[in-house]
Amino acid sequence: MSATSWKEPEVTEALAAEHGIKADEYVRLLEIVGRTPTFTELGIYSVMWSEHCSYKSSRVWLKKFPTKAPWVICGPGENAGVIDIGDNQAAIFKMESHNHPSYIEPFQGAATGVGGILRDVFTMGARPIANLNALRFGEPSHPKTRQLVAGVVSGIGHYGNCVGVPTVGGETNFHKAYNGNCLVNAMTVGIADQDKIFYSKAAGVGNPVVYVGSKTGRDGIHGATMSSAEFTEDSEAKRPTVQVGDPFTEKLLIEACLELMNTDAIQSIQDMGAAGLTSSSVEMAGKGGLGIELHLEKVPQREVGMTPYEIMLSESQERMLIVLKPGHEEEARAIFDKWELDFAVIGHLTDTGHFVLKMHGQTYCDLELAPLFDAAPLYHRPTEPTPEQPALDLDESALWPSDLSLADILAKLVACPDLASKRWIWQQYDSQVGADTRFISGQSDAAVVRVHGTNKALAMSSDVTPRYCFADPVRGGMQAVAESYRNVSAVGALPLAITDNMNFGNPEKPRIMGQFAGCVEGMAEACRVLDYPVVSGNVSLYNETNGEGILPTPTVGGVGLLADGHKAVGLGFKNDGDVILLVGETEGHLGQSLYLREILGLEAGPAPAVDLEAEKRHGTFVRESIQAGLITASHDVSDGGLQVALAEMAMASGKGADLAGLDGWHIAELFGEDQGRYVLTVKPSDVDAVEAKAAEAGVTLTRIGTVGGDSLTAPGGHAISVAALVEANESWLPAYMDGKLG
Amino acid sequence: MKSAVIVFPGSNCDRDIAVALEQASGRKPHMAFHKDTDLPDVDVIAVPGGFSYGDYLRCGAMAAHSPIMKLVKERAAKGVRVVGICNGFQIITEAGLLPGALIRNKSLKYVCRTVGLTVESTDSDFTKKYAKGQVIGIPVGHGEGNYVADEETLKRLEGEGLVAFRYAALPGQSAEQANPNGATNNIAGIFNAERNVLGMMPHPERAFDPLHGNTDGRAFFDSLVESLS
Numbered sequence: 024m025s026a027t028s029w030k031e032p033e034v035t036e037a038l039a040a041e042h043g044i045k046a047d048e049y050v051r052l053l054e055i056v057g058r059t060p061t062f063t064e065l066g067i068y069s070v071m072w073s074e075h076c077s078y079k080s081s082r083v084w085l086k087k088f089p090t091k092a093p094w095v096i097c098g099p100g101e102n103a104g105v106i107d108i109g110d111n112q113a114a115i116f117k118m119e120s121h122n123h124p125s126y127i128e129p130f131q132g133a134a135t136g137v138g139g140i141l142r143d144v145f146t147m148g149a150r151p152i153a154n155l156n157a158l159r160f161g162e163p164s165h166p167k168t169r170q171l172v173a174g175v176v177s178g179i180g181h182y183g184n185c186v187g188v189p190t191v192g193g194e195t196n197f198h199k200a201y202n203g204n205c206l207v208n209a210m211t212v213g214i215a216d217q218d219k220i221f222y223s224k225a226a227g228v229g230n231p232v233v234y235v236g237s238k239t240g241r242d243g244i245h246g247a248t249m250s251s252a253e254f255t256e257d258s259e260a261k262r263p264t265v266q267v268g269d270p271f272t273e274k275l276l277i278e279a280c281l282e283l284m285n286t287d288a289i290q291s292i293q294d295m296g297a298a299g300l301t302s303s304s305v306e307m308a309g310k311g312g313l314g315i316e317l318h319l320e321k322v323p324q325r326e327v328g329m330t331p332y333e334i335m336l337s338e339s340q341e342r343m344l345i346v347l348k349p350g351h352e353e354e355a356r357a358i359f360d361k362w363e364l365d366f367a368v369i370g371h372l373t374d375t376g377h378f379v380l381k382m383h384g385q386t387y388c389d390l391e392l393a394p395l396f397d398a399a400p401l402y403h404r405p406t407e408p409t410p411e412q413p414a415l416d417l418d419e420s421a422l423w424p425s426d427l428s429l430a431d432i433l434a435k436l437v438a439c440p441d442l443a444s445k446r447w448i449w450q451q452y453d454s455q456v457g458a459d460t461r462f463i464s465g466q467s468d469a470a471v472v473r474v475h476g477t478n479k480a481l482a483m484s485s486d487v488t489p490r491y492c493f494a495d496p497v498r499g500g501m502q503a504v505a506e507s508y509r510n511v512s513a514v515g516a517l518p519l520a521i522t523d524n525m526n527f528g529n530p531e532k533p534r535i536m537g538q539f540a541g542c543v544e545g546m547a548e549a550c551r552v553l554d555y556p557v558v559s560g561n562v563s564l565y566n567e568t569n570g571e572g573i574l575p576t577p578t579v580g581g582v583g584l585l586a587d588g589h590k591a592v593g594l595g596f597k598n599d600g601d602v603i604l605l606v607g608e609t610e611g612h613l614g615q616s617l618y619l620r621e622i623l624g625l626e627a628g629p630a631p632a633v634d635l636e637a638e639k640r641h642g643t644f645v646r647e648s649i650q651a652g653l654i655t656a657s658h659d660v661s662d663g664g665l666q667v668a669l670a671e672m673a674m675a676s677g678k679g680a681d682l683a684g685l686d687g688w689h690i691a692e693l694f695g696e697d698q699g700r701y702v703l704t705v706k707p708s709d710v711d712a713v714e715a716k717a718a719e720a721g722v723t724l725t726r727i728g729t730v731g732g733d734s735l736t737a738p739g740g741h742a743i744s745v746a747a748l749v750e751a752n753e754s755w756l757p758a759y760m761d762g763k764l765g
Numbered sequence: 766m767k768s769a770v771i772v773f774p775g776s777n778c779d780r781d782i783a784v785a786l787e788q789a790s791g792r793k794p795h796m797a798f799h800k801d802t803d804l805p806d807v808d809v810i811a812v813p814g815g816f817s818y819g820d821y822l823r824c825g826a827m828a829a830h831s832p833i834m835k836l837v838k839e840r841a842a843k844g845v846r847v848v849g850i851c852n853g854f855q856i857i858t859e860a861g862l863l864p865g866a867l868i869r870n871k872s873l874k875y876v877c878r879t880v881g882l883t884v885e886s887t888d889s890d891f892t893k894k895y896a897k898g899q900v901i902g903i904p905v906g907h908g909e910g911n912y913v914a915d916e917e918t919l920k921r922l923e924g925e926g927l928v929a930f931r932y933a934a935l936p937g938q939s940a941e942q943a944n945p946n947g948a949t950n951n952i953a954g955i956f957n958a959e960r961n962v963l964g965m966m967p968h969p970e971r972a973f974d975p976l977h978g979n980t981d982g983r984a985f986f987d988s989l990v991e992s993l994s
Contacts, residue, residue, distance in 0.1 A: 177874075180875050184816075184875055184877075184906070184908075185775070185777075185816040185819065185820075186777070187777025187778070187815060187816075269819070270816070270819070271774070271775050271816060271818070271819025271820075271821065272819075274774075274775055274777065274816070275774055275775075362774065363774065449877075450874075450876055450877055450878050451874055451875050451876070451877070452875075452877060453875070453877045453906040454877055455877060455904050455906060455968070455971045456777055456778060456781070456814075456906065457780075457781065458778075458781035458784060458785070458970055458971050458973070458974065458977070459976070460977075461976055461977075461978070473976055588976060589975065589976060677937065
């Protein structure tokens with residue numbers, strides 16, 4: 024087929040509606056364009072105005088996040104956030120969702136989610152050093168859950184393992200609210216030299232616009248639009264909108280781009296993510312206040328007969344758009360030839376302020392670029408606050424089922440889907456490539472990876488407790504940031520900044536928009552008090568199926584710095600005889616706790632309160648004690664409360680403990696989820712020093728026991744075998760994936 | 766000791782092995798690209814892990830036919846030490862430097878974890894600093910590490926003491942858990958008849974630095990340096 028021109032369909036309001044453009048938006052579009060747009064132009068407007076690309080429902084709220092600190096080099100608005108980690112080095116990171124595609128086609132959806140977030144980071148000049156994932160699935164008994172877990176995990180492994188970036192951390196939860204919409208949030212962290220950071224703002228009229236990477240095919244057309252609508256029963260018919268990933272090409276693209284970045288050839292660069300060539304070219308030229316003209320027949324194509332509309336809307340993976348400085352074309356071409364990747368000059372920057380697309384001499388699009396870039400609809404959607412949850416009214420006898428011993432309760436908790444070992448998942452990820460990995464999830468509260476060639480290390484964690492956010496969006500948002508701060512501090516690192524991945528239901532519903540607004544408010548407050556600004560992020564709305572929304576899930580990806588990675592502390596008990604200390608105060612808050620849900624079958628009560636000043640004080644005390652070499656193990660107290668935190672420290676090490684200090688503690692105190700707490704272990708000779716430090720810092724410290732033996736000796740004389748806990752904790756997920764459990 | 770590391774498109778442990786070789790020997794390895802048609806004089810050549818050419822065909826099959834492998838085979842025939850790790854083991858086996866094949870893990874899943882290994886033979890330039898029968902912990906990370914060979918080859922490997930490393934249980938593990946991929950006779954690494962070529966699935970470069978929390982791989986590099994300096 025050698026057609027050189029296409030007769031495009033006539034554009035009508037009905038066709039616009041099929042593109043997800045609402046009637047009032049179409050009126051606005053006609054006003055801006057001043058005529059009926061062409062079919063290609065309509066396609067371009069539809070993706071640029073999609074929720075996914077325009078953030079039209081969330082933008083007004085996202086402005087509330089604090090985004091500045093002396094160590095922030097670049098906040099939200101670029102491909103990823105950039106922070107100063109000293110020695111002229113920068114950490115560049117972002118988290119992004121690939122929820123809708125992963126539900127429709129779990130393997131490729133998750134794989135391309137990893138590929139996309141990697142590109143956001145290396146397009147800025149960073150070599151990726153770590154990947155993390157926050158995964159949320161429906162209840163295990165739902166018929167789709169097992170297949171989604173298998174596909175998503177396999178897709179993440181397929182992509183991350185091949186590109187050679189270690190997957191070091193993350194979290195996996197199950198809840199019925201995700202039955203119709205799983206969440207796949209992928210985070211990449213990279214390292215660059217501060218004088219080699221690349222941005223996407225195009226400059227230089229006449230400069231060549233270059234396309235590199237994979238060829239363009241028909242995959243992924245309308246992916247951004249698909250991700251901007253609710254699901255219905257027939258959503259699986261949207262499988263063709265999911266892209267197909269090629270991690271081998273991505274690996275070559277990383278090496279080629281980083282090699283090119285070592286020359287002086289690049290003026291600006293951006294990856295082609297959602298809405299592909301359209302959003303990359305519009306955003307680059309738009310940021311530079313310029314026009315751009317592209318000749319689409321020059322775009323490397325995988326299929327014959329592609330129309331301008333298809334080329335512009337394709338979401339084929341592993342592609343980048345680069346503006347070169349004049350005269351550097353051959354130098355750049357040689358590098359991409361070496362790595363056997365496509366390289367094509369497809370256009371140039373202009374001073375017309377227009378977005379012009381030609382193919383074989385015929386013009387298919389000639390739009391004023393500025394409004395396309397910055398005049399997307401902006402909605403102040405109505406919000407409705409979440410009603411306050413009534414306080415719990417349960418006495419000790421109602422709390423403790425008479426047929427369960429403390430050992431039974433603990434075994435049941437560590438085997439519940441949210442707390443069960445995720446070894447089955449993380450063993451499928453290469454966590455060690457790069458040979459700089461110190462700790463991965465499960466060994467410590469935050470993953471720790473050394474900055475190559477230095478002693479420095481980054482600590483990284485992903486956190487959110489959606490059940491808290493559902494019960495109380497403000498507290499839940501605050502808690503997500505506080506837990507991230509705690510996890511990063513618990514390994515001894517200084518928390519520096521976060522990326523956020525806001526996953527919510529349909530923003531057109533006031534209750535959902537109220538959840539969004541509340542979570543933003545709580546998060547922003549926590550970021551302010553903890554000096555922990557937001558430097559990048561992503562919003563995923565319309566996570567609903569047949570009108571049922573997910574739990575509000577603002578995932579927080581935190582990054583912190585250790586001056587010496589060797590000083591990082593893990594969570595497993597270390598030495599027999601070490602003294603176990605509890606940092607923080609215990610009141611016994613059981614509202615929205617895992618204990619209530621897993622033991623009593625109740626999802627009730629208010630979310631725990633967060634005292635941000637105490638979080639800061641406690642985190643600083645823990646970090647400084649670790650830096651002073653006084654701490655042998657450290658773990659924050661979160662899901663499941665103190666008793667579960669102790670069990671996790673025992674299971675990670677195989678060592679038991681005598682918990683005499685807990686004698687007389689009630690169920691609510693043992694399993695309550697009061698915030699701001701850590702369990703530390705200290706050599707007996709260092710206890711005095713640590714206690715003196717705590718007194719000076721105004722931190723409550725309680726001695727609760729001693730490490731030793733092979734069981735947790737609980738108050739009241741119960742001994743809970745660590746081996747039995749390990750067995751309970753390790754067996755659930757493999758058995759479930761083998762189809763042996765509901 | 767002079768060393769070279771081969772870089773294929775899709776190699777991803779090339780830097781890691783180069784760091785370990787440099788730290789152990791004090792000399793920067795030569796990095797050879799897959800299309801290179803010459804190679805400096807070196808004492809040891811490392812074929813690293815990764816996904817050469819994406820491993821979209823059989824693992825290592827494309828790389829085995831790249832220009833650089835012609836040189837690697839020539840040098841191996843002249844007695845230069847060659848070690849293939851993970852994808853490198855697959856590549857040198859595909860290239861005919863070692864017998865047998867590495868097929869899909871029995872679990873059908875990629876596996877990344879620290880495994881126990883028994884050092885079966887210290888009679889080589891790669892293993893002389895270990896004690897015979899010593900159990901060490903070294904990480905693996907692969908989807909196709911299940912070593913198979915015909916009866917006769919296995920008999921010869923076992924009979925001539927050419928099994929270098931065998932999977933072994935770490936404390937608390939069952940014998941079944943010890944073998945991560947279903948490899949025949951728990952074989953994790955083998956020598957050629959001349960013992961100058963070694964292929965192994967585990968990654969000693971990932972258990973080298975105190976930061977790794979385990980330095981059991983250090984003696985592997987020290988053996989090479991002691992033998993070849």
